[in-house]
Amino acid sequence: MKPSFRLDQHPRRRPQPLSAPPTGYFEQLPTRVMAQVAAPPQPSWFAAWLRQAPASVRTGLASTLLLGTFAASLWLGAGPAPLATSLKDVPREELVDYLASEARLDLTDLAELPTSSLGITTRYLRPSAPELTSALDAQPADEAAL
């Protein structure tokens, strides 16, 4: 019969037989621990207050902030006054000068005039009958066009 193992008769290995940690481990460990516990940057008083504030206050503050942002974006996104209002303030002479010197109309602009506003040319240009006749006479006599 095989003798049973007795712990008190077994030579005790102290410390427990486990391989040693890497060389220099215990020299570096305090530095690594200190790096973890070193004081983190102090948060601002507002952040600290916010962290302490009750949930209802924080929710209210967040709602107010959201509403404020929405109102500001609406106000800033309103843009300039309507064009009609602005043009009313411009003297007629300046408008004529601008149209004579800067505005360039092409056939596409004219072609895209809606049929409901055909009278606009008459209203704004106010041509006299002789002016119209001379303008038509000045057009080249193109058979294809006729």
Place this chain on the structure above:
Amino acid sequence: MEDHEIIRKFQDPASRNLAFNQLVRKYQQRVYWHVRKMVVDHADADDLTQDVFVKVWKHLGDFRQDAQLFTWIYRIATNECLGFLNSKRRKFFLPLNDVGAELAAKLEADPAVAGDEIELKLQKAILRLPDKQRLVFNLRYYDEMPYEQMAEVTGTSVGALKASYHHAVRKIEEYVTAADV
């Protein structure tokens, strides 16, 4: 530096870092080996040792000096180890014995026990013990800690610790005898 001096200097923000550095230097080896015996693997022991000291830093201000400083640190280390082993079981849905088997596999790869067959069997037998019983065994057998101090560390009565230790010894002897066939 004496413990009471470390604690006194820790209370002063001007000397806090210096005092804590002294504390780590004084106790790092004992904490490391206490943890290492429980988790076997060096990388795990390294992480846990750092966690222990971070907790000591956080709570040293609340430390009541009616207990020894090292007993208190040992208790934190013990709780960290038990928590680590429990979370490992929960994470991988492992039964008790599988963590023991995993630790035993790590131990077999450890050159410190290579070639010593009976020592390897003894260490495997220790790893088969439930975590708390293994803790009691390590504290008594390897650290030769008095039962009264062990009671402070584990929060268990002296009588229960004695019974636990003797059960652990009996289980180990049975396992090594059976494995020796």
